[in-house]
Amino acid sequence: MTSFATGSTPEPSLAPTTNRSIAAIDTGRVADLISQLLVELGEDPSREGLLGTPDRVAAWWSTFLSPGGAAPAACFAESQVSDQLVVVGGMSVWSLCEHHLLPMNLHVTAGYVPEGEVVGLSKFGRIARHFAGRLQVQERFTRQVAEHLAGVIGREDVAVAVRGTHLCMTMRGVRMEDARTTTVHTGGRFWSDPVLNQQFVTLAAARWNAA
Numbered sequence: 001m002t003s004f005a006t007g008s009t010p011e012p013s014l015a016p017t018t019n020r021s022i023a024a025i026d027t028g029r030v031a032d033l034i035s036q037l038l039v040e041l042g043e044d045p046s047r048e049g050l051l052g053t054p055d056r057v058a059a060w061w062s063t064f065l066s067p068g069g070a071a072p073a074a075c076f077a078e079s080q081v082s083d084q085l086v087v088v089g090g091m092s093v094w095s096l097c098e099h100h101l102l103p104m105n106l107h108v109t110a111g112y113v114p115e116g117e118v119v120g121l122s123k124f125g126r127i128a129r130h131f132a133g134r135l136q137v138q139e140r141f142t143r144q145v146a147e148h149l150a151g152v153i154g155r156e157d158v159a160v161a162v163r164g165t166h167l168c169m170t171m172r173g174v175r176m177e178d179a180r181t182t183t184v185h186t187g188g189r190f191w192s193d194p195v196l197n198q199q200f201v202t203l204a205a206a207r208w209n210a211a
Contacts, residue, residue, distance in 0.1 A: 025065065030058035064096070064133060074120030075152070081118060085199055087111040088124045089207035098135035100168040106132060106141065107164070109204040110149060113157040113189055113196070123152065138164045138183050146185040156188030159197070161204040 034054035035045040045054060089109040097104050108128045112119070131144045146160040164181045184204075190197050 025062050027055075027058040027062050030061055031055045034058060066133070074123060075117045076120065077116065078114065078118045079116060081114045082116060084114060085111060085196065086114060086118065087200060087203045088121060089204065091125050091128050093128045093132035095132040095134070095136040095141060097166060097168045098137060100172065101135070102167040102172070104136075104138065104164050104166040104168070106138060106162050107208060108145065109161045109207055110145065111159045111190070111200045111203070112149060112153055113155075114153075115155065115157075119149075119152060124149070127152075138162055138166075138181055142183040142185045146187065150187060157190060158188065159184070159186045159190040159200045161185075161201065163208050 031054035034057045038045045038050060038054070043050060045051075087109060088111070089107075091108040091110075093106050093108065095104050095106055096102070106128070108124075110124050110128075127145055127148050131141050131148070142160055142162045145162075146158050149160065150156050150158045161182065161184045164183075166179070166181060169175075169179050169181075170177045184201065186197060186200075190200060
């Protein structure tokens with residue numbers, strides 16, 4: 001599946017998409033709930049192989065839902081790169097489908113057009129990891145990454161393409177292991193300039209095909 005989205009760019013937000021504070025997670029309570037789940041699934045939480053499993057699962061949830069903020073942008077003055085297309089690919093992050101609580105692996109490619117300064121490359125990965133660390137849907141994740149990057153550069157000249165593998169589709173339901181979902185969010189010149197748009201999409205596709 002491939003979807004395309006465009007739109008205005010509001011101020012980027014790093015707030016989680018839940019009303020519950022991450023700090024409020026009670027790992028002891030979560031571990032107890034995992035133990036109850038194991039019992040309901042016909043397992044014995046006290047058997048050798050499952051000893052400590054509820055605590056490990058609870059600790060993982062706490063870590064996963066606390067990915068840290070996307071650090072302040074590191075932008076560097078560079079007068080020789082205006083109108084140049086910059087594309088950063090090869091970013092792979094894990095998130096959780098909020099419909100089935102199953103993992104999805106998201107391969108992210110982001111592009112922008114510099115204007116007098118460039119964005120530190122590690123910033124792209126931090127943004128992707130931040131928005132992946134929550135219950136998500138790929139379409140929203142793509143938009144959030146694009147909107148935050150637009151806020152960093154101060155313009156809408158941003159494009160983000162995401163190719164996802166969803167375990168909710170590969171290991172349940174139709175069980176199609178080769179199924180992939182592609183989402184693309186474009187703004188500014190990437191929306192209005194078909195040549196620039198095609199350059200970005202071609203580079204993103206080439207990266208995925210080489211993986």
